[in-house]
Amino acid sequence: MAELKTQLDLQQIPKIVGEDGTQLLARCYAVLEHTRWPLYIVGPSGSGKSIIAMNLARQYALAKNVPAYYVQLSPEQTKTSLILGLRLENGSLAVKNGVVADCMESGGIIIVDEATHSVQEILLMFNSILDRTSVTAIGDKMIYAHEDFRIVFCSNDSRYSGNVKLPQSFAQRLVSFYFDYPTAEDELLIVEQIVAEECRANDVVPVSLKRYIIELMREVRSNTYPLSVRNAAIAVVLCNLELLRRPEWRQTMIDSYFYDNRNVESIKRYLAKRVLGCEAASVTDLTDRRIMELEQALSAIGIVTFKEIILQSFMYYLDVDLGFYDLQMVKEKLESSII
Template sequence: MSEVNASNPIQYTIKNEPFYQPVGDEVELYESAYATKMPVMLKGPTGCGKSRFVEYMAWKLGKPLITVACNEDMTASDLVGRFLIDINGTRWQDGPLTVAARIGAICYLDEVVEARQDTTIVIHPLTDHRRVLPLDKKGELVEAHPDFQLVISYNPGYQSMMKDLKQSTKQRFGGFKFDYPKAEIEAEIIAKEAGIELSIAEKLVQIAQRSRNLKGHGLDEGISTRLLVYAGQLIAKGVPAKQACRVALVTPLTDDVDIWDTLMTAVDTFFE
C-alpha cells in the first residue's frame, strides 16, 4: 500500500496581489485573529467580497490558501481523504482539509452551510485547543501545522432550519460580518476591477442599490458587487451599457417578468 500527499505549499501560494479595498478594520482584525490561530467565520451576502478578502489576506500574510467550494453532496471523505485503488494497489490520498493541516495553509470552506451537517462535524477537532484531525479510516491523528487556520463563509440570507450551522460549530469561530460597501467605495472598486470610468461605475452601483431594495419583495438577493464588475468588464470591452446590464445584472438575477421589467427600467433610468 502506497501513500500520496499533495504536500508542496508553493502550489497553493498566491503570487500576485489580489485587489481588495478595505471598508473598515477587517484587515487588522484578521491579522490579529491569524496570529492567535483563531478559526474565522465570514458572514455576508453573495458576491460582496468574502472570497476576495480571504485571498488578499493569504497573500498579505504570505500563507498558502486551499479553497473548497462546499455543496450538499460533499462527504467527510471529500474533505479529509480516502483510499483509492489503482494499478499499483491501494493508496491513501489526503483531502484538501488534511493537506492544509499538514502544510500550514489557510483552508477556506466557501458556503459551508451547503455541506451536510455530518460532514462539517469533522472540522470540530481542528477548531478548538486540540488542533488535530483524526483520519479514522487511516488510523492517523494529524496534528495541525502551527500556521494552519480554518476559515468558513456563508450567506445568512439563505439560512433555514435545514441549512444552518449548529451552535456547536458556530461557537468555535470568531465572526466577521460583510456587506456591500458604501456606494462611493463600491463604485471605486468597480472602476478599478473593470477598468471603466468612475462615473459609469457610479451608475452601476445606483442600479444595484435599487435592486437591493427589492430583497424580500420579489428578489432573494440584490445585484452583487461581483455582477457589477462583470457588467463593467463588458462595457470596457465596448458592449453598450444597456446590453451589458441586461446580460450581467438583470437576466442572471430573476426569471420573473415583472421584476425583470422593473430592473430594466432602472437600467434605462441611468443609461439612455
C-alpha cells in the same frame, strides 16, 4: 474521487481596495496572528468575502512562509476526499490525506469557501479540527495540526436559496465576522479594479456613468436578487465598448429624450441624485459638469442600447431561482428603474 490539491497562487489574488474591506482584513488578520481560532466570514452574495479571505491567506502565508490552500464545499464531498480517509491504491486500501490534512501537517492556512453549499454532516466533520487540540483521524492514523495551522470559512447566510444552516456545535467553535456590501465609494473602486484587470480596452467610461450604474445596482439588489460589483463591472465594460466605437462621443448632441420630455427637470434630478449622491439643491446642480457628461455618454450609447446593457448585466434574461419570491416582479422593478 479525485484528490483536492488546491494550493493558492498568491500572485493571482486581487488586492483589496476600499476602506471597508481593508478594515475587515486588518481585524480578521489580528485574530489569525494572535490566536488559533477558526474564522467564519459571512455576508450577502457578491460582497467580497472570498477576496478578503484570500488576502488573509496571502498575508498569513507570506508572514509565516507556509502554503495557502483554497477549497469550495459541495454536497458530493466526503471526509475521505476533503480531509482524510481510505482510498484504493494498487488494489489495497491506504490512508491518504485530503487537502485539509495536508494543510494541518504543513502548518498552512486554508480557505473553505461556500460552507453553506455543503451538508451539515460535512460541516460536523470539521468539529474536531476546530477544537483546541485540532486533530483528525481515520483508523489508527491521527493528524494533529501544526501550531501555525489556520482555517477560514466563508459563506452567504442561509436566507439564500440552496444554503444550509450551520450545525450548532460547528458554529460554537467559530469567530464570526459579518461583511455587508461595501459603500458606494468602495464599490466604485472595486468596479474600476475589475474593469482594469479584465477588459483589455482603454477605459473611457466617465466616472459619472459608473456611479449611475452602481447606484442603480444598489437600488435594485436585495437578499433575493443579490446583484454585485461584478454585475456593475459587466455593465461598465459593455458601455465602454459602445463608447470606444464612437471616439467623438464627448461632442455628441444630448439625446432629445432628455429635453423633449415634459418631466425633464424630474429626470435631471433623478440623474443628479444617483451621480451626486444627494438630492439636487438647486438648478445649478442640474447643470453640473458630471451630469452633462453623463447625458453625453448616455446619448452616445443610446438610451435603448443602455437599457439593454443594464438588463444583460443585471441577470434580467436569466431564470434565477429566488425561492418563494416573484422573479417577474423583481425584473419589472429593474426595468422601470433604469432611466
